[in-house]
Structures are given as structure tokens and as C-alpha cells.
Amino acid sequence: MTREVDRDMTDSLRAETISFAGYGGEEIEGYLAQPLDQGGFGAVVVIHHMPGYDEGTKEITRKFAAHGYLALCPNLYSREATPGASPDDVAAVARAKGGVPDERLVGDVKGAVDHLYGLGSSNGRVATIGYCSGGRQSFLAACSLQLDAAVDCYGAFIVGTPPEGSPLKIGPIDHMAKDLSCPLLGLFGAEDQHPSPAEVAELEKALKQAGKTYEFHSYEGAGHAFFATNRPSYRPEAANDGWERIWTFFGRYLVGN
Amino acid sequence: MCTYQTQSVELRGSGKGQAGWFSLSSASVYFDHPAHYSAEHALNIDFLNLDGPTPSRVAVELDPISAGHLARAILEAIKATEPVDSR
Numbered sequence A: 001m002t003r004e005v006d007r008d009m010t011d012s013l014r015a016e017t018i019s020f021a022g023y024g025g026e027e028i029e030g031y032l033a034q035p036l037d038q039g040g041f042g043a044v045v046v047i048h049h050m051p052g053y054d055e056g057t058k059e060i061t062r063k064f065a066a067h068g069y070l071a072l073c074p075n076l077y078s079r080e081a082t083p084g085a086s087p088d089d090v091a092a093v094a095r096a097k098g099g100v101p102d103e104r105l106v107g108d109v110k111g112a113v114d115h116l117y118g119l120g121s122s123n124g125r126v127a128t129i130g131y132c133s134g135g136r137q138s139f140l141a142a143c144s145l146q147l148d149a150a151v152d153c154y155g156a157f158i159v160g161t162p163p164e165g166s167p168l169k170i171g172p173i174d175h176m177a178k179d180l181s182c183p184l185l186g187l188f189g190a191e192d193q194h195p196s197p198a199e200v201a202e203l204e205k206a207l208k209q210a211g212k213t214y215e216f217h218s219y220e221g222a223g224h225a226f227f228a229t230n231r232p233s234y235r236p237e238a239a240n241d242g243w244e245r246i247w248t249f250f251g252r253y254l255v256g257n
Numbered sequence B: 001m002c003t004y005q006t007q008s009v010e011l012r013g014s015g016k017g018q019a020g021w022f023s024l025s026s027a028s029v030y031f032d033h034p035a036h037y038s039a040e041h042a043l044n045i046d047f048l049n050l051d052g053p054t055p056s057r058v059a060v061e062l063d064p065i066s067a068g069h070l071a072r073a074i075l076e077a078i079k080a081t082e083p084v085d086s087r
Helices: A055-066 A087-096 A102-118 A133-144 A174-179 A197-209 A236-253 B064-079
Strands: A013-021 A027-035 A041-047 A070-074 A122-131 A149-153 A184-189 A214-219 B006-010 B014-017 B020-023 B026-032 B042-049 B056-062
Touching: A013 A055, A013 A070, A013 A102, A027 A055, A027 A102, A041 A055, A041 A102, A041 A133, A041 A236, A055 A070, A070 A102, A087 B026, A087 B042, A087 B056, A102 A122, A102 A133, A122 A133, A122 A236, A133 A149, A133 A174, A149 A236, A174 A197, A184 A197, A184 A236, A197 A214, A214 A236, B014 B056, B042 B064, B056 B064
Parallel strands: A041 A070, A041 A122, A122 A149, A149 A184, A184 A214
Antiparallel strands: A013 A027, A027 A070, B006 B026, B014 B020, B026 B042, B042 B056
């Protein structure tokens, strides 16, 4: 396995629910995982998928800490959440209300970035990674904020629009490629329809035209959500290779003082 | 894939959720990833009340063939009542 952090590390980490200032200064919930070794860590904002701020996403957040990164997953549905409600109930309400507005997303991610910068163990470098709808949001954040790296895992509607009748109030954002502030890693399933291979190719074209640094990988035999270990869509071969790409990419852009 | 295909329907009626009975305001109907049913996709229906301070929900996740049977059964069950949409 690629060793992305060149230091003697223990495997101790702490993971907990916190609150921090998101869009408009409003307090939102987040799940913070951090290594307990001596600091100088790169940081990652983990953007959850459309099914919400769930166990699977928290597991991913802890995985980054286990690999030597500070990781914070904002609950993008904090404003729709009610005490004791399960993540899938909250996600259903958020879906019915049209999803997360882009402006609010950028504000919440900026709040997460600022919180990570403020941790004494940060090395001052920060990236975003997002899955499903979070893939689009990772790209959106990287085009709106100054970041060091970004990863888009099968994010739909960077190119194209949701199907007619969908309550989701989002549109294409590939025109923002010129504003991308950092290198982008894209991981896609060749059998996915949202985004389709044609849409991935169109995004790649926009990045190329804008002269941006990017690295795209599309996996044959994989569709949407191939990283999701608790779903039938899980494709271990694609997911394992994808994780290696992520460690290499973050090792290049997030490690070091 | 995440299909993102969602139909929203206004409803009148009641549902029974975790906190007991509540009035329904709408349903989201979509073919997408289920949260619990073990399949890549399912026909999901969220019966919702979004009007109160605490949103309420009753959820079902059905395989598409079952969903078709259910839809036909509903139409058959209400056929004799000749319901009038007074909205």
C-alpha cells in the first residue's frame, strides 16, 4: 500500500461530533476525526452523499484520520435535522425540499475549512472530497474557495441537469472550471448514468480548455457508488484502486509543512 | 447510478410513523438507491408531512415489480369508490 505520510505514526485517533459556524455564521453539526500524533497534518473536508450524514460517511471520515489527515464531515442537512431523526429520514426531507442550495454548500464547506485551519495540528493545507451529490459539491467548493486539492467521486450534474420533475434545485457548473483553485482527482464508474461517460468527457474537456491540473479514472464494471461498502453497488476492485489514487493524490498535495 | 428522478405528489390523509399518527402533506416517489432494501435500486416512497415544526415520514422501498403490483392494487381498490378530486 502507498504510504502517504512520511513520519512515524501510531494508529491512535479521536472521532467525535462537533459544531462549528457554517453558512451565514449558523452553527451546524459535523463529524471530526483527527490523528493523535504530533501535528502538521493535511486536512480533508468530507462531503457526504445524497443519502445523508450516515454511518458510511463517518466511517470514511475516520479512515482519513487513520491515514494521517484531519477530517471533518459537515452535516449538510443540519438545518433539516430534528433531534433524534435518523439520517435517512433527514435526507428524505432534504430531498423533498430541493436538496442543498449551492450558496449554502459553499458557506458550510468554508466553515469546515476554517475550523480545520484553526486546529493546532493543521499544516495549513486542505482538500475536499465528495461522493455522489458530494462529488459535484466538492468541485463547486474547489471553484469557489482557495483549496489545495479536490476529489470528485462520481458527482452528477457538474455537466447536465437533473431529470424533469426532480425537486433538486441545481444546475450545471462546468462553466466554473476556469475558477478551479487546485488540482482535481475524478473517480467515475464507466457504467454510471449520472454522471454518464459522455458527461465526464465533457467535464474533462472544460478542464483541459481552462488549463487546469486534473486526473480522471473511469472503472469498467463499476457504476455509481462503487465506494459504498454497505450497498450492492460496491465494487471492491474499483474502490481499492480508487483509494490508492486518493492516498497518492493527497500525499502529493497535502503532506508537508 | 443515482437516478435523481423524483415525483412529488400532494396528498391528503394520514400516516403512522415513529411518533404515532400524523397528517400527510405530500409524497416523494423515486427510483433510486434504497437505504435498507438490499438492491442497487428500488421504487421508494416517502409519505411526508413537511408543514409542522418536526417533519414526519413513513418510508417504503419496493422492488419495481412489487411496486407495479401495488400501484395496480391501489387503482383496483379505489375503482369502485369513484373518488372525486375536490382540490
